[in-house]
Every structure is written in structure tokens, then in C-alpha cells.
Amino acid sequence: MSALILLTVFGILVLYLGFVNNKAILAPVAIVGLVATLVLSVKDWNLGSKYFHDMMIIDNFSIAFNVSMLIITILIFLFGINYYERMEHHVAEQYALMIFALTGAFLMTSFSNLIMLFLGIEILSIPLYILAGGKKSSFRSNEASFKYFLLGSFATTFFLFGIALVYGASATFYLPEIKTFIAQFHGHLPPMLMVGLLFILIGVAFKVAVAPFHFWSPDVYEGSPTLVTAFMATVVKTAGFAAFYRLLGMGLLPLPAPLEKTLWVMTMLSLLVGNLAALRQTNFKRLLAYSAIVHTGFMMLAMLSQHDSSASVLLYYTFVYSLATVPLFIIFIHMKRASQGLEELSIFRGMYKQKPWMAVFMTILLMSLAGLPPTAGFLAKYRVFILSISQGYLAISIFAVLMAVIGIYYYFYVLREAFSESNNPTPLEINKLNAVLIVVCGAAVLLLGIFVWSVPI
Amino acid sequence: MILIIILLLPIITGFFLLLLRNPATVRIVALTSAIANLLLTLGLIISVPATTYTISSTHFMGTQFTLGYDGISLIMLLLTNLLFPFIILSGFTRSHVQIPVLNFLILFTQSSLIGVFLAQNAFLFYIFWELTLIPVYFILLLWGGENRRAVTLKFFIYTLTGSLFLLFGIIYLFTLTPGLHTTDFSAFNQLHIPAATQTWLFWILFIAFAIKMPVFPFHTWQPSTYTMASKQGVMILAGVMTKMGIYGALRFLFPIVPQGVLYWQNTVIIMCLTGVVYASVIAFRQTNIKRLIAFSSMAHISLMAAAIFALNYYSLQGLLFQVISHGVTIVALFYLVHLIQERTGTLELPQMGGLKHVAPNMAILLLMVVLGSIALPLTSGFVGEFLIITGLAKQSIWIAVFGGTTMILGAIYMLYAYQRIMLGEPNPNFVKIKDIRALDYFILVPLIAIIFILGVYPQPILNLVEASVTSMQKLLIPANEVISLLTR
Numbered sequence: 001m002s003a004l005i006l007l008t009v010f011g012i013l014v015l016y017l018g019f020v021n022n023k024a025i026l027a028p029v030a031i032v033g034l035v036a037t038l039v040l041s042v043k044d045w046n047l048g049s050k051y052f053h054d055m056m057i058i059d060n061f062s063i064a065f066n067v068s069m070l071i072i073t074i075l076i077f078l079f080g081i082n083y084y085e086r087m088e089h090h091v092a093e094q095y096a097l098m099i100f101a102l103t104g105a106f107l108m109t110s111f112s113n114l115i116m117l118f119l120g121i122e123i124l125s126i127p128l129y130i131l132a133g134g135k136k137s138s139f140r141s142n143e144a145s146f147k148y149f150l151l152g153s154f155a156t157t158f159f160l161f162g163i164a165l166v167y168g169a170s171a172t173f174y175l176p177e178i179k180t181f182i183a184q185f186h187g188h189l190p191p192m193l194m195v196g197l198l199f200i201l202i203g204v205a206f207k208v209a210v211a212p213f214h215f216w217s218p219d220v221y222e223g224s225p226t227l228v229t230a231f232m233a234t235v236v237k238t239a240g241f242a243a244f245y246r247l248l249g250m251g252l253l254p255l256p257a258p259l260e261k262t263l264w265v266m267t268m269l270s271l272l273v274g275n276l277a278a279l280r281q282t283n284f285k286r287l288l289a290y291s292a293i294v295h296t297g298f299m300m301l302a303m304l305s306q307h308d309s310s311a312s313v314l315l316y317y318t319f320v321y322s323l324a325t326v327p328l329f330i331i332f333i334h335m336k337r338a339s340q341g342l343e344e345l346s347i348f349r350g351m352y353k354q355k356p357w358m359a360v361f362m363t364i365l366l367m368s369l370a371g372l373p374p375t376a377g378f379l380a381k382y383r384v385f386i387l388s389i390s391q392g393y394l395a396i397s398i399f400a401v402l403m404a405v406i407g408i409y410y411y412f413y414v415l416r417e418a419f420s421e422s423n424n425p426t427p428l429e430i431n432k433l434n435a436v437l438i439v440v441c442g443a444a445v446l447l448l449g450i451f452v453w454s455v456p457i
Numbered sequence: 458m459i460l461i462i463i464l465l466l467p468i469i470t471g472f473f474l475l476l477l478r479n480p481a482t483v484r485i486v487a488l489t490s491a492i493a494n495l496l497l498t499l500g501l502i503i504s505v506p507a508t509t510y511t512i513s514s515t516h517f518m519g520t521q522f523t524l525g526y527d528g529i530s531l532i533m534l535l536l537t538n539l540l541f542p543f544i545i546l547s548g549f550t551r552s553h554v555q556i557p558v559l560n561f562l563i564l565f566t567q568s569s570l571i572g573v574f575l576a577q578n579a580f581l582f583y584i585f586w587e588l589t590l591i592p593v594y595f596i597l598l599l600w601g602g603e604n605r606r607a608v609t610l611k612f613f614i615y616t617l618t619g620s621l622f623l624l625f626g627i628i629y630l631f632t633l634t635p636g637l638h639t640t641d642f643s644a645f646n647q648l649h650i651p652a653a654t655q656t657w658l659f660w661i662l663f664i665a666f667a668i669k670m671p672v673f674p675f676h677t678w679q680p681s682t683y684t685m686a687s688k689q690g691v692m693i694l695a696g697v698m699t700k701m702g703i704y705g706a707l708r709f710l711f712p713i714v715p716q717g718v719l720y721w722q723n724t725v726i727i728m729c730l731t732g733v734v735y736a737s738v739i740a741f742r743q744t745n746i747k748r749l750i751a752f753s754s755m756a757h758i759s760l761m762a763a764a765i766f767a768l769n770y771y772s773l774q775g776l777l778f779q780v781i782s783h784g785v786t787i788v789a790l791f792y793l794v795h796l797i798q799e800r801t802g803t804l805e806l807p808q809m810g811g812l813k814h815v816a817p818n819m820a821i822l823l824l825m826v827v828l829g830s831i832a833l834p835l836t837s838g839f840v841g842e843f844l845i846i847t848g849l850a851k852q853s854i855w856i857a858v859f860g861g862t863t864m865i866l867g868a869i870y871m872l873y874a875y876q877r878i879m880l881g882e883p884n885p886n887f888v889k890i891k892d893i894r895a896l897d898y899f900i901l902v903p904l905i906a907i908i909f910i911l912g913v914y915p916q917p918i919l920n921l922v923e924a925s926v927t928s929m930q931k932l933l934i935p936a937n938e939v940i941s942l943l944t945r
Contacts, residue, residue, distance in 0.1 A: 372591070372617075373584040385625065390632040401621045408617050409610070412594075416606055419598055 001051055001058065003040040003066070004106050007033065011099035018092025027081045030095045031074055038070045054174070055113040061311055062110035064457045065242040068319045069105055069235050072326060073098065075437065076231055079330050082434050083227045094134060097127035098231060105239035112250065114163045114173045114200070117243060121159070121207060124239060125152050128232065132224040144223025151206070151216040159203025165196030175251035187256050197252065197259060204247060208240035210300060211269040214293050218277075221289035222343075226336075229285060230329035233292050234322035241299055241318055245311060253306055263304055268396065270297030271403040278410050283343050284332050287410060288325065291369065294407055295321050301400055302384045305391040312457045313387055317380040319455070320448060324368040324377060327441040330434060331362055338428045345414055350422025355430070359418045361442035368445045370411040371404055376448035383454070460524045463497050463534070464571050466490055467541075471564035480556040484549055487560040491542040491567070498538040502531060502921065520640055523577040528925030532777050532918070533574040533704050536784045537697050539907075541567045543900050544692045547792055559600065563689060565592040570697055574704060579627045580640040582708070586665075586701070587620055593693060600687035608681045615678040619665035623705075626661040630713065646712040652720075659717030662709050663725070669702030672725075672762050673732030676755055683751035688795040691747070695754050696788040700780050703758075706765050711929055718766065725766045726852070730859040732759030737866035741873070744806045746794050749874055753830065753867060754787050757842075760863045763856070764845040772848020773929055777922040778915060779841030782829075782908070786838060789826045789904040793819070796897060797878065800890045806874060810881040816892040820879045822901050827875050829908040831868040837911035 010033030017026055041063050048059045077095065084091045104123030111117040129152065133145025167173060169192045170181040182189065189197075202213065209217040221229045248255070255263070274293030281287040295317075302313045332343075339347040352359040368377030381404060388397045470490035477483050526534065545563060548556070569592070572585030590613065597609045627640060634644045650658065668675045683691050710718050733756050740752035761779055764772040796819065798804050801812070813820035832838035842864060850857035893901075911918065 367591070373587045378587075382624070382628070385628050386631065389625070389628045394629070398622075398625060401625050402618075405614065405618045405621055409614055412610060412613060416598065416610060419595070420606065 001044075001049065001056075003037045003044070004103065006040055007037045007099060007103050007106065010034075010037070011096050011103065014092055014099060015096035016092075018090070018096075023084065023091050026092055026095050027077055027084075030099065031077050033099070034070055034074050034077065038067060038074075041066050041070065050112075052116075055116045056107070056110050057112045058110045061246070061457050062106075062242070064315055064455065065109040065238060065318075066106055068315060068322070069102060069109075069238050072234050072238070072319075072322045073102055073231070075323075075326050075441070076227060076235075078437055079230075079326070079434060080227055082431050083333065094131065097131050101127040101131070101231070102235065105235060105242075108239045108243040109246070111243070111246065112175050114166070114175070114178075117247065118160065118163060120239075120243065121203070122156065124236065125156070125207075128152075128228075128236065131228045131231070132220055134225045134228055138223075140223040141225065142223075144220045147223075148216055148220045155203050155206035155213070158199045158206075162196045162199025162201075162203060165192050165199065167196075169193040169196060175247070179251045182252070182256075189256050194256065194258070197255075198262070200247070201259065201263070204240065204244050205266060208237055208244060208296055208299075209293055210266045210296050211273040211293060212266070214270070214273070214296075217293065218286045218289040221292075222283060222285045226285070226329050226333050229288075230326045233288065233325050233329075234318075237292065237296070238318040238322060241303070241314060245303055245314055248303065249306075249311070260304070263300065264396070267297050267300040267304060268399060270294065270300065271400060275403050275406040279406065281410070282345055284345055284347075284414070285343060287345070287414070288328065291407065291410070292325070294403065295369075297403070298381065298384050298400065301388050301393075301396070305384075305387040305393060307387055307391060309383075309454075310387060312454055313380070313383045315457060316376075316455050317384060320368065320376040320380045320445065323441055323448075324365045324375075324445055327438045328362070328365050328369075330438060331358065331365075334428065334430050334434070338426045340426075345417055348414060348417040349420050351418040351428065352420075353422065354428045358428075358430070358435075358438065361438055362418055363415055364442040364446055366411045366415050368449070370408045372408070374446065374449045376445050376452075379449050379453055459497060459501055460526070460575055463494055463501070463538075464524065464568060464575060466494050466497075466568075467564040467571070468568035471561040471568070474557045474561050474564070477557055483557045483560055484545070487545045487564060488542060490564065491538070491545050494567070495538045495542055498534055502535065520580040521578055522581060523641065524575040525577040526575055527928075528922045529704065529707055529777065530574045532780055532922055533700055534571060535921075536700060536781050537567065537570050537574065539781075540692070540696045540784055540788055543788060543792075543904060544689050544696070546896070546900050547692065547795075548689055549896055555599075559596070559689070562592040562596050563693070566596070566693055570701070573701055577643070578641050579630065579645060579709075582642075582705075583620070583624055583627055586623070586705070587617075589698065589701070590616060590620075593690070593698065596690045596693070597682070597686055600690060602685040602687065604681075605685050608685050612678045612682040615675075616665075616668055619668035619675075622661050623665035623709075626658060626709075629658065629661070642708065642712070648713065650714065650716075652716045655714040655717035656720050659710065659714045659721055662714065663706065663721075666702040666705040666709070667762075669705070670699055670758050670762055671702070671755065672759060673728055673735055676732065676736075679755060680748050680751045683754070684745060684747045688792070691791050692788045695751075695791060696784045699754070699758050700784060703761060703765065703776070703780060706762075707929070710765075718768070722766050722768065726763050726856055729759045729763035729766070730856065732756070733763070733863050734859065734866070737862060737870065741866070741870040745804050746797070746806060746874060746878070747791075747804050749806075749870065750787070750790055750794060753871065754783075756863050756867065757783055757787075757830075760842065760845060760860055763860055764848060767845075767848045767852045767856070769848050769851050770926060770930060771844050771851065773926045774919060774922060775841050775844025775846075775848055777926070778911075778918050779838070779845060781918060782837035782841045782911060785904050785907050786826060786829045789901060789908070790830055792897075792900055792904075793823050793826060796893065797823075801887060806877045808886075809878045809884070811879075811884040812887060812890070813879040814883040815887050815890045819893045819897075822893070822905065823879065824875065825905050826901075826908070827871050829905070829912075831871050832864050835909065835912045837908050837915065839912060840915045 014030050044058055045063055050057050101124050104120050107116055107120030111120055129145055129149040132148050133141050135141035169190060170178050172178060206213040270293050274290045278287055278290035299314060299317055302310055302317060335347045336343060368375035371377045371381040385397055467490055474483050566589055569585045569588035576582040576585055594613050630645050631638050631640050633648055671679050686694060736752045736756035740749050743749035761776050764776040829836040829838050832842040846857050846860050849860045
């Protein structure tokens with residue numbers, strides 16, 4: 001709990017530091033805050049504390065996810081030092097809003113009451129609506145923000161309506177009580193409860209961008225400032241899945257058959273739609289948006305193959321995925337700068353010629369996303385497949401294997417561009433800090449894949 | 458301990474090469490490392506009895522870093538370490554484009570190939586199996602010829618599709634192992650999988666190997682990839698990587714899904730023999746020498762694949778012998794083709810002819826290699842293919858007849874190609890062409906010597922594989938009994 005309070009305090013502090021008119025101190029202060037939060041979070045390990053009449057339960061599951069999100073946010077802030085250097089106004093707000101969003105994410109990992117989940121999702125979303133519109137003069141950024149806001153609120157109403165219906169049927173917001181209430185029907189739920197649950201699932205599915213509720217994500221990813229996109233693709237997705245898992249694991253599993261089938265269909269659709277759409281993309285940000293949808297499918301696969309280790313696999317997968325995605329966005333930012341603001345895949349051309357080390361680390365990162373050994377991404381997929389095959393979902397696993405192959409096509413398409421000759425090589429500049437961070441991330445992805453095969457929860 | 462040295466020596470040298478600047482030094486260091494590895498391997502074969510090497514501390518999720526070998530691994534290990542010095546030596550040209558990176562990638566490939574052949578754990582096997590693809594992908598992408606971007610991607614996706622099915626199979630087997638799950642081969646071998654499961658599991662496992670070999674109809678990546686690959690790239694691909702498929706099939710299929718093997722035996726043999734005839738006929742129609750040899754390689758490999766499934770003593774013995782023989786021959790052949798291309802500037806047969814007048818020594822060496830490739834008596838190809846066809850004949854005379862077409866059709870298209878390259882009237886375009894240099898002798902003479910020595914005295918290799926072939930035989934006996942019970 002102290003971690004959550006400290007995080008909020010630092011958010012407000014960073015917001016007020018905006019008055020000092022000194023951009024250089026913002027990132028260090030924010031990072032100090034995050035590190036302090038990290039330390040406080042870790043200290044709660046194994047305590048299993050409960051707050052607000054059990055509405056929040058901070059157990060090992062939530063701490064593990066919080067720590068993973070904190071690490072990724074620290075990474076994004078470190079990259080932000082360079083990214084926000086060119087921005088004149090409102091830099092403090094950017095950092096503060098991300099910290100506030102992270103506060104919401106903390107609530108999403110530790111709720112045990114649907115109201116708390118609703119609060120978490122809203123606290124996460126509202127800063128994101130603003131962040132997506134971070135480039136005030138950019139038409140596309142405004143579009144992204146507005147689109148995200150409209151669709152996001154629409155999904156929220158579904159979610160809220162679902163909570164109301166479930167409350168109407170069961171007279172409680174507490175997940176464990178809802179679980180016992182559902183159990184007494186032995187799979188034949190009254191319609192009100194069924195519809196309520198379905199709406200809740202739709203609301204959460206929208207947040208993690210599972211097909212067919214994914215339509216917002218490519219547009220929003222494309223339009224938002226790239227660093228915000230990186231934040232959305234990683235931290236928000238992690239938080240969404242933590243909430244999803246908690247919702248299912250603590251309350252709703254075993255789901256009634258129709259709902260479970262719905263989720264399986266959503267899983268397969270994510271894998272299929274994400275891949276097929278990604279094949280046709282020429283814009284790198286849209287490509288990563290669709291590939292994120294595919295990864296969502298794999299995470300759903302891990303989550304729905306119910307097993308004790310599902311949570312651990314899910315955490316490993318999200319963390320490894322985030323660790324590879326953030327530096328890729330940063331590399332993209334640099335290539336974009338070198339090519340006068342283009343976002344096509346062809347901007348990667350000539351990278352190997354100019355910065356061989358960068359091309360090598362990009363190879364490692366893309367290999368991790370594609371799931372090739374010896375990177376951590378392979379191990380994450382391997383563990384997902386172990387889960388799903390050991391739970392007997394053979395046909396779906398084979399389908400997922402085929403989808404993984406398609407993924408390799410577009411990741412290696414990008415890679416191929418990086419190793420091709422460029423027609424007009426403009427000098428590619430990268431500052432030391434970012435270079436070091438990219439190398440660290442690449443090395444981490446590689447070393448995690450070789451030495452660290454699981455995370456404790 | 459010697460195994461871990463053999464495994465790591467190339468890759469460590471490879472990383473060291475990246476620090477060097479002078480191309481000449483880089484090549485010498487790389488060559489030294491490859492030769493040292495070859496000597497270590499020979500030492501291993503001569504002295505130490507079979508061992509396994511385990512680092513048990515890394516045991517996690519049923520995966521253990523276990524290296525070890527038997528006769529089959531030794532053959533593959535010998536082949537890899539025998540060919541890599543020549544592959545590196547063939548890069549001693551005037552080209553100075555990124556020599557450290559190229560040699561690093563070659564040595565990286567060598568290490569991962571050795572890993573594939575030594576791994577005693579399916580997970581480890583898979584990691585190395587995939588790892589071979591990465592350096593080869595870059596060798597093809599960065600040093601390949603025309604249209605390399607599209608072809609390389611196709612090759613990569615094609616082989617990875619198979620690999621991922623293999624991964625599925627490995628995980629499935631992993632979940633079947635009793636108690637604390639494990640991916641050790643020894644545990645897989647003791648599984649008793651129901652016959653119905655084995656029939657589909659066979660294909661899940663086999664597709665990866667069928668693509669790698671390649672067996673008809675999974676071959677479509679092969680001709681274009683071979684054609685556009687650089688000299689060293691194609692030598693690695695054709696010489697060693699095709700053998701990975703054979704090794705994998707022997708390692709996975711027989712011990713783990715013996716009933717599946719018996720069930721699909723005839724289907725697969727027919728597929729392979731279709732490949733033999735199909736590839737031979739297409740090879741005859743090619744005008745590009747490299748494409749021609751790519752198809753000829755496919756025909757020979759298809760025959761070897763048929764030998765895997767003939768399931769008797771002779772065919773297995775012939776198969777393992779042919780692994781060495783084919784590897785050596787095809788590497789020499791591709792080296793000569795590149796030599797011809799460097800000299801004449803073309804690969805098209807209609808533009809050639811009369812080369813023997815200006816390059817007589819090259820003509821003689823090419824003739825020897827061609828004879829080895831079409832399995833004339835006294836060459837190693839003869840011993841291998843003769844044993845294979847004897848084995849096939851034990852299975853069925855018709856299979857042997859179709860298998861035998863490799864030799865006949867091979868003789869037709871290879872000699873026809875030879876005639877069109879070397880013989881005929883002196884070609885006015887080729888007057889200034891130089892004959893082969895000292896470096897080419899260093900590569901070709903030892904390879905040709907191996908071809909002929911093994912053709913005359915094949916016993917060392919046959920002794921090496923004796924034990925493995927016998928044990929492989931034993932694996933199938935119980936499965937045979939089950940099948941005969943079922944069909945009665």
C-alpha cells in the first residue's frame with residue numbers, strides 16, 4: 001500500500017515540478033520515485049496484505065506484476081530523457097500522467113472487488129486519452145486521442161453495465177462471493193448473470209485489445225507519440241492481462257461453457273486477424289500494433305489453459321514481450337528522425353551499413369518477438385505451448401504454432417530491410433544513453449532466454 | 458570435457474575474429490580453429506569410448522545440458538568437422554568484404570551444427586537446430602546472389618514451419634513423460650505411445666526433417682536457395698545441413714514412434730522415390746549448372762531418405778556411409794562449379810564448352826568428382842549407394858529398381874553436363890582463362906582423395922557405425938511384432 005501512496009505522491013510532485021521550468025530534473029525525479037516504489041513493493045513480498053474491507057489484496061501475484069510494470073516504466077522514462085528533449089512545453093505532464101496511469105495499473109493488479117477494478121481501469125485510461133493526444137498540433141495525434149476516448153468510454157459503459165447486472169443477480173461486488181454464487185448453478189446461469197459476465201469480459205477484452213475488440217489499437221498506436229505507444233503496448237497490456245487473469249482466476253473460472261467458448265474464439269481470432277493484418281502493413285507502428293494483437297492471442301492461450309503455473313507464464317510472457325517492444329520503438333524513433341519523419345518499413349534500410357551493432361541488437365529483439373531460440377521470447381512461447389498442450393488443447397496449439405510461423409515472416413521482413421542497402425543514407429545519430437539502453441535490453445532478452453526460465457509468483 | 462571443447466571452440470574463435478581487422482589473419486585463425494576441431498574429433502573417434510557429458514546444475518523444466526554421442530552422432534560430427542576446414546579454406550580469395558563477420562557466421566554455424574549432433578536432450582537439440590538457421594540466414598542474405606532477399610525469406614519460413622511442428626512434437630512428448638517431465642532422449646525412447654497416436658505424431662516430427670533433407674514434395678525451397686547461395690553458403694547447406702534432416706529422422710522417428718514408422722513406411726518410401734525420379738528428370742533439363750547440381754543433390758538425398766525407411770541392416774549401413782560420401786562429393790562439386798563460374802563468368806551450360814583446352818587440370822579434377830557423384834565403382838559413392846540399393850532390394854525389388862535410377866539417370870545428366878562444359882571445340886570467349894591455382898588443389902585434392910580412399914577401403918567408416926546400426930535394428934523388432942499381431 002505504501003508503494004501505491006508513494007507513487008501517487010511522486011506523480012503529483014512531478015506535476016508541480018513543471019513550474020520550475022527545468023526539464024532536466026523531471027526524469028531523474030520521476031525515476032527516483034519509481035525506484036523507491038519498486039523497493040517498497042518488493043518489501044511487501046509474501047505479506048499478502050488486504051485493504052479497504054478486502055477490496056484490495058496485494059499478494060505476490062500483484063507485486064510481481066507491479067514490479068514488472070515498474071521496470072518497464074523506468075525503461076520508458078530513461079528513453080524519455082532524450083525523447084522529450086525537443087519538446088518545449090508540458091513535459092512534466094507527460095511524466096506525471098504516465099505515473100498516474102501506472103497507479104491505475106496497480107489497482108488493476110490487486111483488486112478483489114469489481115468496483116476497484118473499474119476504478120483501476122478508469123485511472124489507467126483517462127491519462128492515456130490525454131497522452132495519446134500529446135502532440136497537440138498533430139492531426140493524427142488528435143485523432144488517435146479522440147478515437148481512443150470514444151471507443152474507450154464505450155467499452156467502459158459495457159463494463160459498468162456488466163458489473164451492474166452481475167450485482168443485480170448476485171448482490172455483491174466481491175469476486176470470491178461472486179465465485180461461490182456462480183458455483184451454485186453448476187454451469188446453468190440465469191440470463192442476467194450470464195449477460196453481465198459477458199459484458200465484463202468484453203470491457204476487459206477491449207482494454208487488452210483482443211480481436212474482435214481490437215479495432216482501436218492500430219489507429220491509436222499509429223497516431224500517438226511513439227513513446228506513449230510504447231507505454232500502451234507494454235505497461236497497459238501487462239496491466240490489462242493481470243486484471244484479466246485475476247478476474248478469471250479469482251472469480252470466474254471455471255467459466256460456464258458458452259463464455260469459455262467465447263474466449264477461445266477470441267483467442268483464435270486474435271492470432272488470425274492480427275497475423276493476417278500484420279502481413280499487409282507497411283507502417284512500422286501499425287505492424288507492431290497488429291503483432292501486439294497476436295501476442296495477446298498467445299497470452300490468452302496461456303491464461304485459458306488453466307494451470308497453477310499460468311500466472312507465472314503470463315508474467316514471463318508479458319515482461320519479455322515488453323522488454324523487446326520498448327527498445328524496438330526507440331530504434332524506430334531514431335530511424336524516423338533520420339528519414340525526415342517517415343514511418344514506412346523501408347526507413348530501416350541501410351541500418352546495418354551505418355550502425356552494425358544496432359542491427360545486431362534489433363535482430364535479437366525481433367527474434368525474441370518472433371519466438372526464436374535462444375532468446376527469451378522463444379522460452380515464453382515454449383512455456384505457453386507446454387501449458388496448452390499439457391492441458392490437452394492440441395488442435396488449438398497446432399493452430400497457434402502455424403500462427404507463430406506467419407509472425408516470423410513479418411518480423412524477418414523488417415529485419416531484411418535493416419540488412420539491405422539504402423539508396424540515400426542519411427546519417428543515423430543516436431545518443432549514448434539510448435545506445436546503452438538498447439544494448440542492455442537486447443542483452444537482457446538474450447540472457448533471460450538462456451538463464452532465467454521462469455519467474456516466481 | 459572434450460565434447461564441450463569441440464562444441465565451443467568454433468563459436469569462441471568466431472567471437473574472437475570479430476575483434477580482428479586484417480582479413481588474412483582472420484582467415485588463418487578461422488582455418489586453424491577448424492583444423493584443430495577436426496583433429497580433436499579424430500582423436501575422439503580413435504581413443505575415447507562413448508561418453509556423455511552433463512552439466513546437471515542447469516536442470517530445469519526437464520531440460521538438462523547433456524552432450525553425448527553414439528555411432529550416428531560420430532559420423533555426423535566427423536562430416537561437419539571434416540568439411541568446415543575446406544569451407545573456410547574456400548574463402549581464401551581476393552574478396553575483402555567483411556571477412557571477419559563472414560567467418561564468424563561460418564564458425565557459428567559449425568558450433569550449432571555440432572550442438573545438434575551431440576545433444577542428448579530434445580530441447581537442447583531443438584535449440585541448436587534453430588540456431589543453425591540464424592547464421593545461415595545471414596550468410597545467404599548478405600552474401601547471396603540474385604534475388605536473394607525473397608529466396609532467403611522463403612527458405613527461412615519454410616524450414617521454420619517444419620521446426621515449429623517439431624517443437625510441438627517435442628512438447629507433446631514432454632507432457633507424456635512420467636513423473637517430473639523431462640525432454641531427455643533416453644526418457645523419450647522408453648515411452649510407450651499408443652499406435653493411434655504414433656500415426657499422427659510421426660508426421661508432426663517428420664515434417665521438419667523432410668523439409669530439411671528435402672524430400673519430395675517439401676523440396677520447393679531448395680533449388681532456388683542453392684542457386685542463389687554464395688559459395689560457402691551452398692557448401693554448408695548441401696554438405697552438412699541436409700544431413701541434419703537425416704540425423705533428426707534417425708534420432709527421433711525410430712526410437713520414439715516405431716509403429717508410426719512402420720505404418721507410414723511405404724508411403725514415405727514412395728515419396729522419396731518419386732523425388733529421386735522427379736529430381737533426376739528435372740536435373741537433366743536444367744541449363745544452369747548450379748540448379749542442375751541442386752536437383753542432383755536432391756535425387757541423392759531422396760535415395761538416402763528412402764534408405765532410412767527401408768529398415769534393414771544394409772540400407773542403414775549404406776545410409777550412414779553415404780552421409781560422409783555425399784557430403785564430401787557435393788562440397789567438391791559445388792566448389793568446382795563456383796570455380797567455373799569465377800573463370801567463365803557464367804553458369805549457363807549453352808554458353809560453355811571446350812573448357813578443357815584452356816584448363817586441362819580442372820577438367821580432370823571435375824571428371825573425378827563427377828565420377829564420384831554418379832557412384833562409379835572405386836569411388837565412395839558406389840559403396841554407399843550399392844549398400845543402400847541392396848537394402849532397398851530386401852524390402853522390395855521394385856523399390857530397388859526405382860532407387861537404382863539415381864545412378865543411371867545421374868550418370869546421364871552429369872556426364873551430359875560434363876560434356877557440355879568441358880568438351881567440344883575450343884570456345885573463343887574462354888581463351889584467356891587460367892587453369893586452377895594452388896589453393897584449389899589444396900581443397901580439391903584432399904576431397905577427391907577421400908572419395909577414392911573410401912571407395913577402395915570403406916571399412917573404417919563401416920566399423921564406426923556398426924554398433925549403432927545393430928542397435929537401431931533392435932528398436933524395430935518389438936514394433937514389428939505388434940504390427941504383425943494387429944494385422945493377423
